[in-house]
Structure formats: structure tokens, C-alpha cells
Amino acid sequence: xxxxxxxxxxxxxxxxxxxxxxxxxxxxxxxxxxxxxxxxxxxxxxxxxxxxxxxxxxxxxxxxxxxxxxxxxxxxxxxxxxxxxxxxxxxxxxxxxxxxxxxxxxxxxxxxxxxxxxxxxxxxxxxxxxxxxxxxxxxxxxxxxxxxxxxxxxxxxxxxxxxxxxxxxxxxxxxxxxxxxxxxxxxxxxxxxxxxxxxxxxxxxxxxxxx
Amino acid sequence: xxxxxxxxxxxxxxxxxxxxxxxxxxxxxxxxxxxxxxxxxxxxxxxxxxxxxxxxxxxxxxxxxxxxxxxxxxxxxxxxxxxxxxxxxxxxxxxxxxxxxxxxxxxxxxxxxxxxxxxxxxxxxxxxxxxxxxxxxxxxxxxxxxxxxxxxxxxxxxxxxxxxxxxxxxxxxxxxxxxxxxxxxxxxxxxxxxxxxxxxxxxxxxxxxxx
DNA sequence: GTCTATATCAAGATAGAC
DNA sequence: GTCTATCTTGATATAGAC
Numbered sequence: 001x002x003x004x005x006x007x008x009x010x011x012x013x014x015x016x017x018x019x020x021x022x023x024x025x026x027x028x029x030x031x032x033x034x035x036x037x038x039x040x041x042x043x044x045x046x047x048x049x050x051x052x053x054x055x056x057x058x059x060x061x062x063x064x065x066x067x068x069x070x071x072x073x074x075x076x077x078x079x080x081x082x083x084x085x086x087x088x089x090x091x092x093x094x095x096x097x098x099x100x101x102x103x104x105x106x107x108x109x110x111x112x113x114x115x116x117x118x119x120x121x122x123x124x125x126x127x128x129x130x131x132x133x134x135x136x137x138x139x140x141x142x143x144x145x146x147x148x149x150x151x152x153x154x155x156x157x158x159x160x161x162x163x164x165x166x167x168x169x170x171x172x173x174x175x176x177x178x179x180x181x182x183x184x185x186x187x188x189x190x191x192x193x194x195x196x197x198x199x200x201x202x203x204x205x206x207x208x209x210x211x
Numbered sequence: 212x213x214x215x216x217x218x219x220x221x222x223x224x225x226x227x228x229x230x231x232x233x234x235x236x237x238x239x240x241x242x243x244x245x246x247x248x249x250x251x252x253x254x255x256x257x258x259x260x261x262x263x264x265x266x267x268x269x270x271x272x273x274x275x276x277x278x279x280x281x282x283x284x285x286x287x288x289x290x291x292x293x294x295x296x297x298x299x300x301x302x303x304x305x306x307x308x309x310x311x312x313x314x315x316x317x318x319x320x321x322x323x324x325x326x327x328x329x330x331x332x333x334x335x336x337x338x339x340x341x342x343x344x345x346x347x348x349x350x351x352x353x354x355x356x357x358x359x360x361x362x363x364x365x366x367x368x369x370x371x372x373x374x375x376x377x378x379x380x381x382x383x384x385x386x387x388x389x390x391x392x393x394x395x396x397x398x399x400x401x402x403x404x405x406x407x408x409x410x411x412x413x414x415x416x417x418x419x420x421x422x
Numbered sequence: 423g424t425c426t427a428t429a430t431c432a433a434g435a436t437a438g439a440c
Numbered sequence: 441g442t443c444t445a446t447c448t449t450g451a452t453a454t455a456g457a458c
Contacts, residue, residue, distance in 0.1 A: 032334060033334055034332060034334070034335070036247035036248075037247075037334065037335065037336070097420070118332070119391065121245055121329070121391065122391070122394055122395075122398065123243060123244050123245070123248065124245070124248065125248070158421050159420065159421060160419055160420055160421060161413070161417070161418075161419060161420065161421045161422070162421065163413075164410055164413065164414060164419065165402075165410065167396065167399060168392065168396060168410050168411070168414065169419055171391075171392045171395045171396065172392050172414060172419060175390065175391055175392050179386065180330065180332065180333070180382075180386050181379065181382045181383055181386050183333055184333075184382045185378065185379060185382065187333065188378060191376075199375055199376065199379050200379070202372070202374070202375065203375060203379065203383060203418075204418065204419060205418050205419050205420045206372070206418040206420060207372075207414075207415065207416050207417040207418030208371055208372060208375065208380055208383060208415060208416050209308070209370065209371055209372065209416045209417060210369050210370060210371060210372045210373065211372070211422070
């Protein structure tokens with residue numbers, strides 16, 4: 001009996017490694033080309049296996065995208081939790097606005113490095129399947145809740161504009177994670193990543209108008 | 212000879228009407244579903260003709276999209292020219308920042324009404340063909356130049372943040388025309404169009420942070 | 423369990439009748 | 441000039457050998 005479970009465990013680990021390779025490939029392709037332009041052939045090639053093998057682990061292209069989106073949300077949640085832990089250690093020296101700015105910068109940097117899968121534009125066939133994906137929805141709601149707490153706090157303290165609905169603030173932060181402006185500035189090739197992040201952060205929180 | 216030219220002119224007008232019906236249909240579909248999800252069958256159905264007839268007037272799906280994008284840029288240029296005329300009449304009472312805000316609101320309202328075709332996300336097969344489309348590029352550059360003049364003026368007068376590169380300001384205004392936040396707020400169904408426009412305009416120019 | 427080869431299908435594009 | 445019917449292609453998904 002021991003050998004059997006050991007063998008099973010090894011198999012599971014191998015399978016897990018292959019699954020992760022696939023998810024990484026999907027993530028990169030979603031970030032660079034988007035869902036529609038991504039083909040399953042490309043995913044298989046990049047993950048180093050035949051397409052049929054891939055379909056043993058994931059039953060559809062939509063499921064592939066779902067797994068990559070879940071992984072991206074997990075990274076975001078990890079980052080947010082890291083910030084919370086840091087803030088707890090710093091004993092109140094880090095306010096919620098700084099944390100929101102840090103998440104925004106992290107998301108934009110991920111985009112610049114080709115690691116942030118693009119949000120499904122509404123009406124895509126993808127968005128329907130994502131909304132039916134429990135793992136995805138759970139993570140999305142968890143992330144929204146954690147950001148929502150910071151937003152409410154920042155508004156209550158007068159750091160974020162209290163006249164704006166919290167919903168708009170949340171959506172805007174999500175939108176920055178796949179803001180085309182970031183990619184356009186990078187494509188122009190004249191600026192460093194730090195400049196781009198500083199400017200877009202400034203534009204997001206302080207606005208385009210002079211203060 | 213007269214009858215022939217008269218007949219030809221009538222034919223041309225009929226053709227033109229049909230072309231416009233097609234462009235309107237493409238525009239609506241691009242605004243609601245995006246390029247990839249839009250099918251030529253849908254376009255033909257919505258324009259009220261067979262697909263083969265449509266292909267007599269436009270040689271490819273990419274050309275369809277190009278024509279719709281050109282029409283959208285022409286609407287934007289018309290609106291901008293209208294603002295310039297108005298400002299000329301008002302004798303300096305309307306400053307460039309107000310004009311930029313007005314264009315932004317107009318673009319977002321067009322989006323809310325399903326009349327603003329979505330910008331091609333980079334790396335799309337569409338963006339390559341658009342960059343090879345002279346009519347499109349001419350209008351795009353013309354619009355960028357006119358907005359660029361307002362931007363430079365507003366920065367020189369200290370109305371727009373002079374620390375931000377003009378390129379970022381321009382890209383940001385274009386991005387607002389297809390900002391997913393606008394659609395998400397509308398989808399929530401709780402807000403009027405005016406509220407949405409006011410809030411997103413405020414977020415864009417004044418920032419999310421309290422002033 | 424993995425791969426080669428193939429089925430299936432949707433969508434862009436066209437032929438040919440009228 | 442317009443339409444019906446068809447071609448063609450590219451991509452998702454699967455069958456079956458090993």
C-alpha cells in the first residue's frame with residue numbers, strides 16, 4: 001500500500017508541475033496577446049507538450065484562461081496580505097492610501113513585465129465563463145473586499161475623495177492593472193518603468209490638472 | 212451623356228447610403244462587442260443585405276473596421292472643431308482645459324450610448340491594419356495635433372500638471388473614450404449618465420485623492 | 423499518459439445564378 | 441448588383457495508437 005500512495009503522490013506532483021507550466025504559459029499569452037488572439041496550440045508549444053496532453057488536464061480554452069486568472073488573483077491577494085502584514089508591523093505608520101498606491105504600482109509593474117493577464121472586456125465569451133467559475137469569483141470578491149476596506153478607511157480619513165462612490169474607486173484601481181496608457185508609454189520606448197509608474201500613479205491619484 | 216451621368220450619380224448615392232448603413236452597423240457592433248467578437252454575418256444582417264453584397268463594397272473585415280474607426284475620428288474632429296468655433300465666438304471666455312474636459316465628456320457619453328468603437332488593444336491583428344490605413348492615420352494625427360495644442364496651452368497656463376509629459380495626457384484622454392470603468396458603472400445600473408460622467412471627469416482631472 | 427492524426431465547426435471570403 | 445450556396449481556413453477539441 002505504501003508504494004502505491006507514494007507513486008500516486010509522485011504522479012500528482014508531476015501533474016502539478018505540468019499544470020503550473022501551462023498556467024504560466026497561458027498567463028504570459030493572455031498578458032501579451034489577449035484571450036481571443038491566444039491559441040491553444042501556442043499554449044501547448046510554450047508549455048512543452050502536445051495539445052492532446054494539455055486537454056487531459058484542462059477541458060477547454062476557457063478553463064485555461066480561468067486558471068490563469070485565478071493565479072493572477074492569488075498573486076494579487078498575496079501582495080495585499082504582504083502589505084497588511086507590513087502595516088501591522090509598522091504600527092500604524094503606513095496608511096491605507098499608501099497601501100492602495102502600492103497595490104496599484106505593483107499591478108502596473110506586473111503589466112509592464114508582461115505578467116498581468118488582461119481583464120476580459122465585457123461581453124466577451126470569456127467573461128461569462130469566468131462569472132460561472134467559483135474559484136475565480138471567490139478570489140475576485142476576496143480581493144475586492146480587502147481593497148474595499150482600505151478604500152472606506154481612506155475616504156473616512158479624508159485621504160480619498162469622499163464624494164466619489166467607493167465602487168468607482170475600486171473599479172478604477174482594477175482598470176489601472178490593464179491600463180492601455182501604461183503599454184503605450186512603454187511602447188514609445190523613451191521612458192523608464194519607474195517614470196511610467198510615477199506618472200500614472202500621479203495621474204490616477206492626483207489627477208491630470210495642476211494642484 | 213447627361214442621362215448616363217445622372218444615372219451614375221444616382222447609383223453612387225444609393226451605394227453611398229448602403230455604405231453608410233454598413234458603417235453604422237459596424238460602429239455599433241465594435242462599440243458593443245469589439246472587433247474579434249463581431250462577425251461579418253452580423254454586420255450584413257444589421258445592415259440589411261447579404262454578406263456577398265457587403266463584400267462588393269468592402270474587401271475585408273479589417274477594412275470594415277477601418278471605415279468605422281475613420282467615421283468615429285471624423286465625429287471627434289467635428290466635435291473638436293465645433294468647440295474651437297464656439298471658443299472663438301466667446302472671445303477667450305473658454306479656456307483650453309474646459310475644452311479638453313468637454314471632449315472627454317463627449318467621448319464618454321458616446322461610449323455610454325454604444326456609439327464609440329473600442330480602441331484596438333495593442334497587438335491585435337486589427338491595429339496593424341489600421342496603422343497601414345492612411346485615412347485612419349491622417350485623422351488620428353489630425354485629432355492628436357488639435358488636442359495637443361490644447362494640452363500644451365493648458366500646461367503652459369498651469370491648468371494641467373506641467374510635470375506630466377504631454378504624451379501621457381493625450382493617451383489618457385484617448386483611453387477615457389473606452390474606459391471600462393464607464394461601462395462597469397453603467398452596468399451596475401444604479402447611476403445616471405450624468406453622475407457617471409461627472410465622477411469619471413472628476414477622477415480623471417482632479418484625481419481619486421481628496422483635494 | 424503522451425503524442426500523431428483527424429474530426430468538427432465557426433467564420434471570412436467567393437462563385438455563379440438571376 | 442444582389443443573393444444563395446459554397447469554398448477555404450484556422451482553431452477547438454478528440455480518437456486511437458503506443
